[in-house]
Each structure stands twice: as structure tokens, then as C-alpha cells.
Amino acid sequence: MSITRFVKPEGLPAFLAHLSKDARVLAPVVKPADKRSVVFEPWKEGKEFTLEKATVPAKAAVLPQCETLVSYRKVKDKANPQNVTLELDDTPQAETTVVFAARPCDARGYVTLDRPYLKGPIADPYYKARREKLTVITLTCNSGCNTCFCHWVGGGPSSPEGSDILMTELSDGYILQGITPKGDALLEGSGLDDGADRFKEMEDVRKAAWATLVKAPNLKDAPAKVAAKFTDVDFWTRETDRCLSCGACTYFCPTCYCFNITDEGEATSEKGGRRLRTWDNCMSPLFTREASGHNTRMEKALRMRNRVSHKFSTYPENWGTFSCNGCGRCISNCPVSLDIRQIVLDAINADKAAK
Amino acid sequence: MATQSKKEGMLRELTPRPLPQGNPYKPMAATVVETIQETGNIKTIRVVIDDPEQMANFKYEPGQVGQLSVFGAGESTFVINSPPSMKDYLQFSVMQAGEVTSTIHRLSAGDKVGVRAPLGNFFPYEDWKGKNIFFVGGGIGMAPIRTIMLHILERKKDYGKVSLLYGAKSPSDMAFSYELQGWLDNPDLDCHLCIDNPAEGWQHKVGLIPNVLTEIGPKPDNCVAVLCGPPIMIKFTLQALEKLGFQHENIVTTLEKRMKCGIGICGRCNIGSHYVCIDGPVFTLKQLNGLPPEL
Ligand SMILES: Cc1cc2nc3c(=O)[nH]c(=O)nc-3n(C[C@H](O)[C@H](O)[C@H](O)COP(=O)(O)OP(=O)(O)OC[C@H]3O[C@@H](n4cnc5c(N)ncnc54)[C@H](O)[C@@H]3O)c2cc1C
Ligand code: SF4
Ligand code: SF4
Ligand code: FES
Numbered sequence: 342m343s344i345t346r347f348v349k350p351e352g353l354p355a356f357l358a359h360l361s362k363d364a365r366v367l368a369p370v371v372k373p374a375d376k377r378s379v380v381f382e383p384w385k386e387g388k389e390f391t392l393e394k395a396t397v398p399a400k401a402a403v404l405p406q407c408e409t410l411v412s413y414r415k416v417k418d419k420a421n422p423q424n425v426t427l428e429l430d431d432t433p434q435a436e437t438t439v440v441f442a443a444r445p446c447d448a449r450g451y452v453t454l455d456r457p458y459l460k461g462p463i464a465d466p467y468y469k470a471r472r473e474k475l476t477v478i479t480l481t482c483n484s485g486c487n488t489c490f491c492h493w494v495g496g497g498p499s500s501p502e503g504s505d506i507l508m509t510e511l512s513d514g515y516i517l518q519g520i521t522p523k524g525d526a527l528l529e530g531s532g533l534d535d536g537a538d539r540f541k542e543m544e545d546v547r548k549a550a551w552a553t554l555v556k557a558p559n560l561k562d563a564p565a566k567v568a569a570k571f572t573d574v575d576f577w578t579r580e581t582d583r584c585l586s587c588g589a590c591t592y593f594c595p596t597c598y599c600f601n602i603t604d605e606g607e608a609t610s611e612k613g614g615r616r617l618r619t620w621d622n623c624m625s626p627l628f629t630r631e632a633s634g635h636n637t638r639m640e641k642a643l644r645m646r647n648r649v650s651h652k653f654s655t656y657p658e659n660w661g662t663f664s665c666n667g668c669g670r671c672i673s674n675c676p677v678s679l680d681i682r683q684i685v686l687d688a689i690n691a692d693k694a695a696k
Numbered sequence: 697m698a699t700q701s702k703k704e705g706m707l708r709e710l711t712p713r714p715l716p717q718g719n720p721y722k723p724m725a726a727t728v729v730e731t732i733q734e735t736g737n738i739k740t741i742r743v744v745i746d747d748p749e750q751m752a753n754f755k756y757e758p759g760q761v762g763q764l765s766v767f768g769a770g771e772s773t774f775v776i777n778s779p780p781s782m783k784d785y786l787q788f789s790v791m792q793a794g795e796v797t798s799t800i801h802r803l804s805a806g807d808k809v810g811v812r813a814p815l816g817n818f819f820p821y822e823d824w825k826g827k828n829i830f831f832v833g834g835g836i837g838m839a840p841i842r843t844i845m846l847h848i849l850e851r852k853k854d855y856g857k858v859s860l861l862y863g864a865k866s867p868s869d870m871a872f873s874y875e876l877q878g879w880l881d882n883p884d885l886d887c888h889l890c891i892d893n894p895a896e897g898w899q900h901k902v903g904l905i906p907n908v909l910t911e912i913g914p915k916p917d918n919c920v921a922v923l924c925g926p927p928i929m930i931k932f933t934l935q936a937l938e939k940l941g942f943q944h945e946n947i948v949t950t951l952e953k954r955m956k957c958g959i960g961i962c963g964r965c966n967i968g969s970h971y972v973c974i975d976g977p978v979f980t981l982k983q984l985n986g987l988p989p990e991l
Contacts, residue, residue: 460705599963608767632793
């Protein structure tokens, strides 16, 4: 049996304080604003936090929205000013980080990112540096919601994939279960009470959570069926009709990982500048526009085809598993309520409908 | 050779190839040693990597590309069009298109640039041994053809007849003009040049590349056709090659897609599940037939 600990709700701030002694702790925080949202922010002693599912997943913990890849500047040799060298600094910004109260779909998101970022032809050194310093504490879900569908795509409300610790809400507090050696070690050093006597209750709560979910359709054929729809442009045009190309679906997604590289600041100066990496968005017509004006995805239908295919057919072709974890954020945050589940189901059922 | 093939995880096998050393996003600081204004809108840049050890150890295969950057403007992808045997410099020939290429056009000897290379796959020249090779280059598409053609000519004894058809709009649009006489005189090379419309003093072929190709009529038996150029030329040249009877596995071309990372991560250059930056830029027509039609 794995290492378990138990903490009362009122004990959580002390637990976070303990964690933040050696790490940056990212915890869900409520942002009132116009539209109330929940985002991950660095936690400090006394800061309010919530255990709600975040509006924005903690993807930035490994892939910041914007980061410096290389800073550059010209350096003149004082004795011989003609002699100019280029100074390049590529040190990754990586802090020891604990993500607290992620959800299982988000934790699986890290595993989805790990494949292209760590297991392709060349590992991404910036991602790797941050990933190695990351600990993920995941709160299992006690029920599903009407937009999420983790159990369609290989996950579930207590899926341990990507988590170092799983935390489950019981009647009077939280049980924390070590999943990885890193998680075990963290719990052992936490000073929290042993939770072994609550293990059975934890299992029951997790089982009850599964029982709240609607029956999942079988997506086994989704990769082939979505691929088979590739040339049916009418299909994509119909499915994308309402889309505004705003890109919200990609920015809120825990598994969207496209980025752009741009320069900021002149290198001709001794002040120099930076080469930046920023999140990019395949729903934008600029994404594939070439210098000649040629653009393979001028129409929004073709861009949606790329997004859905990447999640359900081409990423699976490369890595053997879906790159959508069913978090539902692209559905709940879409201004026109476009539903990726429906597109995939329509692709799967297309030949049935035609008959 | 620093090579890399299948790694735990990815289901698709990549051909082993030289890869960038160290941080793949960190350019090697380099200095422009020479520039050549090839045509009105094509400029050749020769660069040397600043670290002598890195320069001496830099290995690449013909067809591999580099991200050339001017700090402050950004990076763009170009084929390294010098043959790998050239140890004095790396050569890029750049057609002016947008922001980065315009900045590159303003470079002169002594300017500092960055190079991330080598990226992508390369021409499978080992598989072509014993065969005839027919190269077709259109416009700036002559750049990738140049590197592989010179590489093949250096080991001509391993190959059959080597031919080139190089076409451009007009004589003044022909890059590498200072090399053409040498190519025409080279007994190992069957060299044909063409321009779109007749021009005074032009002693070579006139006509669009696909038509001139049909007129030359290379035999498809034991022959590989390698073509690079603008999309419209590729489209009609492929049709001409098919009419001549070339099998799809014997037709080789290079693709262009917008690129950022060059190492299969940023998601920019995909065609279905494949990425031009790691599965390409070199593809056979047979391989392209297996990809979704999104060119
Ligand atoms: C594998 C490969 C090899 C290439 N080899 C050569 C070569 O040898 N010589 C040559 O002149 N050109 C080559 N190109 C095309 C060249 O990369 C583009 O013309 C160039 O990137 C345009 O950049 P820009 O900033 O001037 O244009 P902008 O329109 O300002 O481009 C903005 C950004 O878009 C990207 N981009 C735009 N068009 C293209 C395109 N067609 N291909 C790739 N990226 C693009 C660039 O990365 C650039 O950062 C090659 C492209 C690829 C993919
Ligand atoms: S969030 Fe909705 S409207 Fe916006 S790009 Fe995505 S699908 Fe289209
Ligand atoms: S595609 Fe939508 S449901 Fe799937 S992981 Fe991304 S945001 Fe969540
Ligand atoms: S250029 Fe980034 S994936 Fe190909």
C-alpha cells in the first residue's frame, strides 16, 4: 500500500506553508473580475485559495506563456573596439515548483506534453529543466461536470497519470496518497498524520465518483474515423460554422503546446535583446501563412480540422494515445459553445448517418 | 556522427541524421564572410561559425537546413547549399520574401548572425548508387539541388548518368550564374539551362521547365528524378515526370512549410502526423501520397 497522509481542511494552509519553504507553490485562486475565474498563482502565507477546478490549467508551470530562450548582445573588446563578439545566454528559467490541487485531466496534460517535449528527436531543454523540478499534487474529482469527459479518452476522476500525489476529499478532510517516489518522499517529510486508516473510505469515494459519470462512447476508432474525414471539407465547414477563430480553445487547453519564436530588441547594441518563445494558436489564419501569401489553412474549417485531428488522430498516430484529456475547457470557454466531443462523435458516426 | 533514430516513445522511426549539438534553440554565433548578389531578389550569404572547434566539427548531410537568424529580426529556414565537403564556410542563398529575408539581404561581410543547424532529413543518396539521376531546379529551388548535385558529382563513379535541368524566368534571374559555365563544361554532368521567354544572347533552351523536361525526355529506367522549385513548377513537373513513366518512389522533392523550432515540437510545420522539419524536407512522391493532402 502506498504512503498516505490525512489533513483536515483547516490544516491545508500549514501544509502549503510547509511546501513553500522549498518551492514555489502554485495554487488555485479566485479572480472576481467581470467573469469570475480560477487561476493558478504563486501562494504566499495568508493568501486565499480554493480547491475548485481552475478555469485555466497550470500548463504555464512547465510551458510559460512567454519565456526567454536566448538573450543576446554585442560585446566590444575595450582594447580593440573593432573586435565585436556576440554574447548569447540560454540559461533556462526553472524554479522548484509544486502545483497544488490540479485535476487529473490537467496532470495527464503534463504527460501529454512530455512526449513531444522530451521523447522526440531532441528533448526541449527549457521544458525539461522545469519538468524535473515539478511536483504535482492532484485533487481527484468527486463528480463529473457537463463539459468534461476524461473517461472517454483514457482518464478518469482519480486517474494517477502525471500526478506525484493524489488527494481525495473525504467527509472531514483530505487523504493524500503518494503515487511516485517523489510524492512519497514529500508526504513522509510533511509532518501530516498517517492516513492509512482512511484508505478504504478513499477507495469508496473514488468509486462513487466514477458512478456519477455518464457512460462513455467507444472512441477506439476515433483516430481512423477522424483521419477518414480529412478530405471531407464540407464536414469541417459544417462543424466549424459558428467558430469565431478567437483561439480561446487552444489557450485554455492543458495539452495545446504550439509556440512561436520571435525577437525583441536590436542586437546591434550593447544593450541587446531577447529571443522569445510564446504560446501560439493554430486557430489563427496567420499560423501557417507563408511569406508568399500561400496559406494551407486559410479557412477556419481547415484550422479546426487541424486542431481536432491533432487531438484525436495525428498525435495518437505518433504517440499511441489521444492528446485530448477531456478537461472540457475548450467547451466551457468557447464563446459560441462549440463542442469538440460532438465533432469527434459526428466523425465516428458519419458513415452510419450516410447509410 | 551524432545520430539519432528511434527514441523510446515515438511510434514512427526517423532516419538517423546529424543533429544540432547542445541546446537546439541556441544559435551558434557566426560571422558573414562573404555575400554574393545572385539576382535582383536572391542573395547568397557565406558564414563561418565563430567557435573554431564548432566550425571544424560541424557535420551535415546534403539537403539538411539551418535556421539563419539576424538578432533582432528573427530566424528563417534555408537549405545549406554548399556541399558537405566545403569546410571553409556554410552557404545560404536567400530569396527576399518578408521581414527576416529582407534583413538578411542587408547583411555584409563582418556582420554577426546566428545559425541553428543541421535540421531536417537529407537526400537519400546512398539509395541512389548505381542509378542515373536527373535533377530539376526552378528558381531558388536550385539551392537544395546545388548541394546534392555537387555532392553526387564528387562521387560520380558510384552513380550512372547525372543530368541537370535548371530553369529561371530570365537570364538575370539565374542564381549561381558564375558557376554555370563550369557545369556546362563538366564531362560528368549533362547540363541543360532554360528560361521562360527568348532573350537576346541566350544560347540555351527556352520554355517552361515541364515542357523542356518533356522535350529532353529522360528515360525512367534506373533513374531518380530530384526536383525543387516553386509549387506551380513542382505541380506541372510531376505531371511531366509521370507521363515520362517515372515511378513515384523514384521522384524526390523538398517541401517548404513555415518553421519555428525545427525539431518537431512547435507544431508549426505538420502535414497530418508528419512534420516537415523532422520527416522532411526531403520526401519521395510515394511518401507524399501517403500524407493528407494539405500542401
Ligand atoms: C525546409 C525549407 C527550406 C527552405 N530553403 C530556402 C532557401 O534555401 N532559400 C530561400 O530563399 N528560401 C528558403 N525557404 C523559404 C524561407 O524559409 C522563407 O521564404 C522565409 O522564411 C521567409 O521569411 P521572412 O521572414 O522573410 O518572411 P515573412 O513573411 O516576414 O515571415 C514571417 C515568418 O514566417 C515564416 N515563413 C514565411 N514564409 C515561409 C516559407 N515559405 N517557408 C518557411 N517559413 C516561412 C518565417 O519563419 C518567418 O519567421 C525554405 C523553407 C523551408 C521550410
Ligand atoms: S473557442 Fe470556440 S470560437 Fe474560439 S476558436 Fe475555439 S472553437 Fe472557435
Ligand atoms: S481539447 Fe478541449 S477537452 Fe481536450 S484537453 Fe484540450 S481543452 Fe480539454
Ligand atoms: S518547425 Fe516546429 S514542429 Fe516543425
